[in-house]
Amino acid sequence: MGNAKNDQEHSHIARREELPRSAGQRLASGRRRTTDARGCGNNKLCTPDFFYIIKDMAKREYLGNFELVVMLALIRLDENAYGVPIAREIKARTGRRVSLGSIYATLERLEANGLVSSKLGEPTPERGGRAKKYFRISGAGLRNVRETQRMLINAWQGLTKLEGRPA
Amino acid sequence: MSTSQPPPAATRLLEHLYCRPNNESLMGDLFEEYCQGRSRVWYWKEVAEAIALGLCQELADHPVLAVRAIALAWAARYVYVYSLARIAFTHVSPWAALQWLWWISLRPVGLIEMFWWATDSAVCLLVGWTVARCHRASRIAMVLVTAISIFLCQVREIPWIWFHAKNAFTNARFLPYLVTDFVALILPSLCVLVGGLWDVLPKRDFANNLP
Numbered sequence: 469m470g471n472a473k474n475d476q477e478h479s480h481i482a483r484r485e486e487l488p489r490s491a492g493q494r495l496a497s498g499r500r501r502t503t504d505a506r507g508c509g510n511n512k513l514c515t516p517d518f519f520y521i522i523k524d525m526a527k528r529e530y531l532g533n534f535e536l537v538v539m540l541a542l543i544r545l546d547e548n549a550y551g552v553p554i555a556r557e558i559k560a561r562t563g564r565r566v567s568l569g570s571i572y573a574t575l576e577r578l579e580a581n582g583l584v585s586s587k588l589g590e591p592t593p594e595r596g597g598r599a600k601k602y603f604r605i606s607g608a609g610l611r612n613v614r615e616t617q618r619m620l621i622n623a624w625q626g627l628t629k630l631e632g633r634p635a
Numbered sequence: 636m637s638t639s640q641p642p643p644a645a646t647r648l649l650e651h652l653y654c655r656p657n658n659e660s661l662m663g664d665l666f667e668e669y670c671q672g673r674s675r676v677w678y679w680k681e682v683a684e685a686i687a688l689g690l691c692q693e694l695a696d697h698p699v700l701a702v703r704a705i706a707l708a709w710a711a712r713y714v715y716v717y718s719l720a721r722i723a724f725t726h727v728s729p730w731a732a733l734q735w736l737w738w739i740s741l742r743p744v745g746l747i748e749m750f751w752w753a754t755d756s757a758v759c760l761l762v763g764w765t766v767a768r769c770h771r772a773s774r775i776a777m778v779l780v781t782a783i784s785i786f787l788c789q790v791r792e793i794p795w796i797w798f799h800a801k802n803a804f805t806n807a808r809f810l811p812y813l814v815t816d817f818v819a820l821i822l823p824s825l826c827v828l829v830g831g832l833w834d835v836l837p838k839r840d841f842a843n844n845l846p
Contacts, residue, residue: 551664568664569685572657573692588660594670598663 530616531583537562538574539613542584542605550589550600575603583609641669645682651832654775655689693776700770704777705784707769708762708827712785715758752818756826759785763830778831786824792816 531539541557542549551568554575558566578584589600605613624630649662665685669678694701763778770777799813 551660552667555664555668567681567684567688568661568668569681569688572655572661572685573688576655576657576692591663594667595663596666598659598666600663601657601660 530619531612534566534570535574535578536613536616538571539578539583539605539609542603543610543613547602547604549603554603578609579603582606583612641666641678642675645679649682649685652686652775652779653689654693654773654779661685690776690779693773694780697773697776700773700777701780704766704770704781707766708781708785711762711765712758715755719754748815752822756822759823759826760830763827763832766827767831775832778828781831782824782827785827786821789820789823792820796820 537558538554541554541561545553545557551571554571555566555568558564558571575584575586579586583606584603585606586601586603589602591597591599646662649665650658653661665678665681668681762781766781767774767778796813796816799809799816802809803813
């Protein structure tokens with residue numbers, strides 16, 4: 469009885485904090501996880517757990533490669549950051565052709581995470597009467613960029629193979 | 636600098652099939668870039684990419700709804716095929732049914748095939764409509780993913796299309812078969828799309844003859 473309660477607590481912790489533990493790994497007590505509060509059986513990754521993990525995977529600490537590039541473009545463009553200049557800025561800085569659809573997809577994700585804010589401009593005839601959507605980096609976004617920069621610099625340090633001429 | 640308008644078909648596709656909130660801004664950006672001298676191919680490519688990305692984002696946001704939409708569509712089609720087969724095998728002996736199948740396989744478009752297409756199209760229209768009604772919040776994405784799943788099943792027709800297309804060059808007798816296979820490839824998924832999105836498709840103002 470006591471063990472079952474302990475297991476329930478462990479499985480709760482596994483879902484909240486240590487994600488890899490949920491897939492039928494052994495608990496500290498040496499026994500496999502038994503049926504938890506949601507009724508998931510032994511040795512199974514039950515459906516609610518699965519979606520919980522997928523959801524948590526999306527909440528990354530650091531920005532992805534393309535997200536970082538978009539955030540840096542936003543910082544550089546400051547007030548004039550909407551789809552077209554962002555795409556041009558990325559092309560100029562990285563040499564990569566990026567589609568406007570992928571920029572909007574990334575900006576939408578960043579906005580949902582509170583790293584970017586947006587406001588609609590006035591509709592103009594050169595855009596077929598459609599309004600521009602201006603994006604701006606938020607305080608949290610700026611902190612996240614700094615954090616990612618620090619992390620990347622740390623990761624780069626001490627790599628003797630990468631010193632000198634590029635391969 | 637290009638002064639012409641961007642391809643209207645592409646703009647309409649984007650307007651109706653891009654299922655994310657930044658639709659207007661994206662269309663404005665594409666318009667602006669096109670007027671700066673981009674090509675029609677570039678425009679089409681951007682539209683296709685935006686629609687595909689929008690769909691992927693929507694599916695990532697609602698994976699359970701997507702699975703439900705696909706399951707609903709396949710269950711409806713299965714019930715239809717099962718009922719048809721049951722009726723056929725109750726009223727016709729299996730041997731006669733086989734002979735009959737052999738006979739219709741020798742003709743490109745027989746009455747039976749017409750009947751199959753008509754009823755299957757009706758089922759697909761109904762499936763599209765039901766999926767759209769059951770997933771109002773992300774209707775476009777769910778109807779699109781259902782149509783894609785049905786299209787992927789019909790891909791089995793492609794070897795036949797290839798075979799008949801190759802032979803149609805030398806012998807015109809194969810042309811009706813090619814048409815039949817092609818219709819079988821696209822018709823079910825097209826019907827799902829029409830059934831699900833008929834009310835968002837552009838309407839023509841017949842009274843004033845305006846698009």
